[in-house]
Amino acid sequence: MIVSSNNRCTLEGILRKTTTVYSLPLFYERLNDAINDPRSSLPGIGKIISEDQGLTARLLKLANSPLFGYHSKIDSISRALALIGTQQVRDLALALSVMELFRGIPEDLIDLKSFWKHNISCGIVARNIAKLRRETNQERFFVTGMMHDIGILLMAVAEPRVVTDILRRRRREEGLLFQVEKDVLDFDHAAVGGGLLRKWGFPESIAEPVKWHHKPRASARYPLEAAVVHLADVICNGLEVNLASNWQVSPLDPVSWERLDISISQLENIVQQSELQMESTFAVLVEGS
Amino acid sequence: MASVRIDNLEPGMVLAADVKDSKGRLLLTKGVTIEAKHLLVFQTWGVTNVSVEGDDDLPADPLPAEISQKEMNQAREALLASYRHTDLKHPAIAELFRLASIRKVRNDRKQQ
Numbered sequence: 001m002i003v004s005s006n007n008r009c010t011l012e013g014i015l016r017k018t019t020t021v022y023s024l025p026l027f028y029e030r031l032n033d034a035i036n037d038p039r040s041s042l043p044g045i046g047k048i049i050s051e052d053q054g055l056t057a058r059l060l061k062l063a064n065s066p067l068f069g070y071h072s073k074i075d076s077i078s079r080a081l082a083l084i085g086t087q088q089v090r091d092l093a094l095a096l097s098v099m100e101l102f103r104g105i106p107e108d109l110i111d112l113k114s115f116w117k118h119n120i121s122c123g124i125v126a127r128n129i130a131k132l133r134r135e136t137n138q139e140r141f142f143v144t145g146m147m148h149d150i151g152i153l154l155m156a157v158a159e160p161r162v163v164t165d166i167l168r169r170r171r172r173e174e175g176l177l178f179q180v181e182k183d184v185l186d187f188d189h190a191a192v193g194g195g196l197l198r199k200w201g202f203p204e205s206i207a208e209p210v211k212w213h214h215k216p217r218a219s220a221r222y223p224l225e226a227a228v229v230h231l232a233d234v235i236c237n238g239l240e241v242n243l244a245s246n247w248q249v250s251p252l253d254p255v256s257w258e259r260l261d262i263s264i265s266q267l268e269n270i271v272q273q274s275e276l277q278m279e280s281t282f283a284v285l286v287e288g289s
Numbered sequence: 290m291a292s293v294r295i296d297n298l299e300p301g302m303v304l305a306a307d308v309k310d311s312k313g314r315l316l317l318t319k320g321v322t323i324e325a326k327h328l329l330v331f332q333t334w335g336v337t338n339v340s341v342e343g344d345d346d347l348p349a350d351p352l353p354a355e356i357s358q359k360e361m362n363q364a365r366e367a368l369l370a371s372y373r374h375t376d377l378k379h380p381a382i383a384e385l386f387r388l389a390s391i392r393k394v395r396n397d398r399k400q401q
Contacts, residue, residue: 267388
């Protein structure tokens with residue numbers, strides 16, 4: 001057996017390492033308990049979120065951005081909860097906090113601006129696909145897209161040396177990141193991301209599609225959600241809204257494409273609509289804060 | 290044979306293949322000459338592209354007026370390398386590639 005340093009780099013190891021260093025604020029447990037408790041009231045839940053002033057400000061900015069397009073001004077968390085829904089506000093709050101957790105990590109491996117631009121754009125495109133399909137709870141598609149590559153950040157933080165090699169090899173071979181990862185480690189960033197979101201208390205309807213965003217038909221319970229984020233990822237990379245220059249567009253799974261039942265001409269609408277929302281949302285979430 | 294988008298279709302063109310809706314239901318058969326009323330049928334049933342008799346080399350879609358063929362070709366060439374793992378024959382990828390090329394021409398201009 002060949003023993004290489006990579007053998008020590010396991011999926012479980014990365015998850016353990018990162019969840020101890022990057023833990024979400026304790027108030028999420030309280031928030032979750034409150035949301036799942038039938039006796040708790042909207043103002044009560046709103047009060048828990050409002051304790052984090054920075055988060056509250058970002059959440060309200062996002063809720064009032066053109067992306068969400070609510071007609072009336074959302075000026076308080078309780079109003080956001082009433083309009084957007086408690087589960088969805090909770091998921092958005094979680095996603096925004098994850099973004100905050102990784103602020104200031106070394107950027108020699110991953111450029112954070114490009115990273116969030118790709119992920120937020122993917123969320124916007126996924127949301128527009130869901131909108132076209134008249135799915136319910138469209139905000140969860142935004143969150144799924146926004147979090148879909150989070151495994152890349154985790155791996156870069158936990159195993160910088162291994163990831164440096166993987167990124168170099170991807171560039172040299174002009175390969176696909178998830179395939180190079182699988183070659184080297186036997187798992188990919190999608191599995192890391194899905195595993196971590198689960199540990200952080202994201203719902204399965206978000207964690208599982210993230211896990212399978214490169215192989216959506218393997219998702220047992222959420223193949224449609226996985227197909228949506230898969231297509232959104234292909235679209236963003238196809239439009240060069242990607243993580244780095246010379247980035248390869250991953251192949252579109254034809255079975256998942258069929259499942260989505262969208263026509264070719266609708267792609268143009270999705271792209272146009274998303275493009276209009278990208279800059280403004282990016283300004284709110286990355287540049288404005 | 291050339292694939293033409295519905296908005297570019299004109300009466301008098303001849304279908305080079307059967308036209309079906311998204312559920313596979315047959316709407317019109319090969320060889321039919323297109324009339325104005327057919328366009329409404331296509332719209333109603335969500336057909337977006339049909340194959341018509343004609344020159345294969347003709348671009349399926351005319352470019353937006355402000356973009357020249359030369360600019361479009363340059364953008365396509367620059368983009369092609371990043372599409373090497375995709376199946377450009379898949380209609381969704383082909384359309385994405387077209388949209389991306391147009392976007393690239395516009396973005397490159399903005400940067401100049």
